[in-house]
Amino acid sequence: xxxxxxxxxxxxxxxxxxxxxxxxxxxxxxxxxxxxxxxxxxxxxxxxxxxxxxxxxxxxxxxxxxxxxxxxxxxxxxxxx
Amino acid sequence: xxxxxxxxxxxxxxxxxxxxxxxxxxxxxxxxxxxxxxxxxxxxxxxxxxxxxxxxxxxxxxxxxxxxxxxxxxxxxxxxxxxxxxxxxxxxxxxxxxxxxxxxxxxxxxxxxxxxxxxxxxxxxxxxxxxxxxxxxxxxxxxxxxxxxxxxxxxxxxxxxxxxxxxxxxxxxxxxxxxxxxxxxxxxxxxxxxxxxxxxxxxxxxxxxxxxxxxxxxxxxxxxxxxxxxxxxxxxxxxxxxxxxxxxxxxxxxxxxxxxxxxxxxxxxxxxxxxxxxxxxxxxxxxxxxxxxxxxxxxxxxxxxxxxxxxxxxxxxxxxxxxxxxxxxxxxxxxxxxxxxxxxxxxxxxxxxxxxxxxxxxxxxxxxxxxxxxxxxxxxxxxxxxxxxxxxxxxxx
Numbered sequence: 001x002x003x004x005x006x007x008x009x010x011x012x013x014x015x016x017x018x019x020x021x022x023x024x025x026x027x028x029x030x031x032x033x034x035x036x037x038x039x040x041x042x043x044x045x046x047x048x049x050x051x052x053x054x055x056x057x058x059x060x061x062x063x064x065x066x067x068x069x070x071x072x073x074x075x076x077x078x079x080x081x
Numbered sequence: 082x083x084x085x086x087x088x089x090x091x092x093x094x095x096x097x098x099x100x101x102x103x104x105x106x107x108x109x110x111x112x113x114x115x116x117x118x119x120x121x122x123x124x125x126x127x128x129x130x131x132x133x134x135x136x137x138x139x140x141x142x143x144x145x146x147x148x149x150x151x152x153x154x155x156x157x158x159x160x161x162x163x164x165x166x167x168x169x170x171x172x173x174x175x176x177x178x179x180x181x182x183x184x185x186x187x188x189x190x191x192x193x194x195x196x197x198x199x200x201x202x203x204x205x206x207x208x209x210x211x212x213x214x215x216x217x218x219x220x221x222x223x224x225x226x227x228x229x230x231x232x233x234x235x236x237x238x239x240x241x242x243x244x245x246x247x248x249x250x251x252x253x254x255x256x257x258x259x260x261x262x263x264x265x266x267x268x269x270x271x272x273x274x275x276x277x278x279x280x281x282x283x284x285x286x287x288x289x290x291x292x293x294x295x296x297x298x299x300x301x302x303x304x305x306x307x308x309x310x311x312x313x314x315x316x317x318x319x320x321x322x323x324x325x326x327x328x329x330x331x332x333x334x335x336x337x338x339x340x341x342x343x344x345x346x347x348x349x350x351x352x353x354x355x356x357x358x359x360x361x362x363x364x365x366x367x368x369x370x371x372x373x374x375x376x377x378x379x380x381x382x383x384x385x386x387x388x389x390x391x392x393x394x395x396x397x398x399x400x401x402x403x404x405x406x407x408x409x410x411x412x413x414x415x416x417x418x419x420x421x422x423x424x425x426x427x428x429x430x431x432x433x434x435x436x437x438x439x440x441x442x443x444x445x446x447x448x449x450x451x452x453x454x455x456x457x458x459x460x461x462x463x464x465x466x467x468x469x470x471x472x473x474x475x476x477x478x
Contacts, residue, residue, distance in 0.1 A: 020352060037352075039405040040309050041380050051304050060299045060307060 001054075001080055006073060013049040017042045028070040054080065083134050083156040087119065087141075089149045090126055090393035092417045093269035095237050097121050098146040099153070108136045110156070115389070117153065122261035123357050124386040126393055134158055203230040214239040232275070236268055262355040270414050277332075277420075278453040281412045284465040286472055288428050288443040294475035310428065311402055312372045316478045317471035318400055318423050319343035319365035325464040327456040328421040328449075329397045337420065337455045342366070346396025346416065347376065349383045357383050358399050358416060359392035369478060404428065410446040420452035423468070 001009075011023050018036050026035055033043065047058050050072075056079040058066075066072050087097055097119040104116045115127040116136075134156035141153040157163065203218055207230045211218040214235065221238040223230040273279075291313055299307045322329045322343050330339040343365045346358035361367075361375045382388055398419055403411040404427035411424035426446040433442030447468055451461045471478065 018352065037406075039350075039402075040311065041377065044304075044307065044309065045377075048304055058304055060296065 003073070003077070006076060006080070009053055010050065010069070010072060010076070013053060014046060016049060017046050026069055028073070029068055031067050032069050032072065033067075050076065056080065082137070082161065083132055083158055084152045085116070085130060085132075085154045085156060087147055087149050087151050087153055088128065088390055088394055090119075090121055090390055091123075091269070092272060093123075093265035094121050094149060094393075096146055096148045097126070099141045099143050100125060101143055102139055103127075104136050104139075104154075106136050106138060110134060110136060113391075119390075121393075122258070122265040123355070124383065124388045124393075126388050126390050128390045130156075132156070137163060207232050207235045211235045211238075233272075236272065239268070259354050262351075266355060269416060273414050273417050277415050277417065279415060279450050280453050280458050280461065281448065281450050282458060282461045282465055283410055283412075283446050283448040284462075284469055285431070285444045286447045286469045287433065288445050288472065291472050291475045292428065292443050306370070306373075308369055308373050309376070311425075312369050312376055313472065313475055313478055314402065314425055315345055315347070315361065315364055315372060315376070315400055316367075316369060317468055318398070319345060320471050320478070321464060321467040322398065323365065324467060325456075325460060327460060328451060328464055330420060331397070331418040332420050332452060332455060333418050340397035342397070344395050344397045346399035346419070347379060348399060348401035349380055351384060357388070358396060358401075359383055359388050360396035362391070362395075398423065400425070404445060410448050412448055413450040415450055415452060420455045422450045424448040424450070 011021070011026075014036065015021055018038065021036055026032075032038070038046065043063075047063075047066075050056065051058055054076060056076060058075075058079075062075070066075055089095075090097070100118040100120050102117050104110060104114075110116060110130050110133065112131060112133055113129050116130045117128045119126050119128050137155045137157050139154045141147055141151065147153070203223075207221075208218055211221065216235055216238050218230065218235070221230050221234050223234055288310075291310065295308060295310060295313065302308075326339040327337065329343055330337060332338075342363045344360040344362045345364045346360050348356055348358045350356045359379055361372065361379060364372065367375070379388075379392070396416070396419065399413070399416050399422045401411055401413055401422065402425045404425050407427050409429070410426040413422035413424045415422050424447070426448070428443050428445045430441050431444045433440055433444065435442070447465055449461050449465050451464075
């Protein structure tokens with residue numbers, strides 16, 4: 001899966017949780033949860049969605065690494081290799 | 082003959098629109114079965130029935146908007162047959178706008194309602210409030226002694242004023258829905274602040290044990306089975322309530338009615354704005370795993386606008402977790418007729434003195450808003466201390 005495909009999947013998953021998200025408004029280098037109103041249930045559902053679409057395991061201990069959209073994409077990219 | 086009426090699904094609801102019947106005449110129904118779907122300003126609610134019987138007659142048509150208390154259907158009790166059962170008179174309260182009671186003189190026309198004569202009592206406070214809300218006091222039905230118009234009547238009338246707009250074809254419009262929800266919240270919270278003498282307490286709760294226990298518990302779980310801290314907090318509240326029944330129940334008709342179980346209303350913010358606080362039932366009796374499933378399901382259905390009538394009508398206390406949005410503490414407004422609300426702030430690291438040593442501790446501020454008609458600050462303080470202690474023994478939750 002190339003970078004653009006992965007980004008598409010991530011944004012689509014995010015939109016199932018927060019339909020109001022406009023991709024163009026998201027900055028990849030800013031904390032995601034500050035830009036999108038996600039509580040811990042939303043965040044968990046977002047990660048469950050990614051887990052189900054991409055078959056990647058995301059241990060809770062790794063949550064701290066997943067701050068920005070860029071972090072999420074890098075993390076998933078590495079996991080998918 | 083059993084009369085099935087539209088239940089009130091919370092202090093902020095006074096009417097509903099029938100969307101769909103889930104039963105037909107002749108069907109037998111069990112207690113707790115969903116018999117209809119009713120649209121309120123907050124959600125499409127699955128209405129559960131609280132008795133057994135056989136559906137005899139459906140009296141409300143889909144798309145009809147009816148006040149709370151309207152007889153929607155009649156049912157035959159066990160042993161009763163259609164022949165023996167008398168056709169129940171439709172004892173519905175008349176629609177609010179038409180319920181104009183005694184009135185001294187000719188009325189200005191309000192949709193062509195009837196004119197009745199007689200003396201009319203209106204409290205000065207109700208009259209003043211009617212002016213503030215832009216309600217014509219002469220059109221308000223009185224429910225007080227000798228038909229006196231009370232503050233509550235004025236509020237109901239103000240809420241009912243919006244009904245033509247809501248029943249029109251524009252119901253589905255988001256803006257309309259949001260406005261209706263805002264009015265419903267305003268009515269309930271206005272009533273709370275007017276009627277309930279709130280007192281507020283807060284207590285910093287050390288969260289190290291709970292966070293460490295949770296991290297360990299989640300380590301071995303697949304992502305789909307992980308727990309959230311919110312679930313531990315809900316269970317801790319339910320367990321603490323066992324020794325403080327005066328925080329759990331309803332204040333109705335001038336008296337407190339303690340509840341026998343903790344049905345905790347969970348404040349859920351909706352993406353389109355507004356909030357809803359449906360109940361998770363019997364929180365004290367459920368495992369954390371079960372509570373997590375229940376919470377995930379409740380949030381999903383609340384956001385999708387699909388809730389059950391029992392979830393809407395019977396929360397015995399509310400818990401709000403605004404810490405999720407990053408605030409340090411929340412001082413809540415009690416949702417009538419409940420008598421308490423527990424709030425949790427964010428979990429953040431703070432300097433903390435323990436055993437004469439200064440260290441760093443993850444801390445969350447727990448707060449209590451409670452009803453002074455039912456409890457005092459002393460008991461409230463003991464309740465918060467019990468809640469704090471519950472969270473120090475996460476393995477026992």
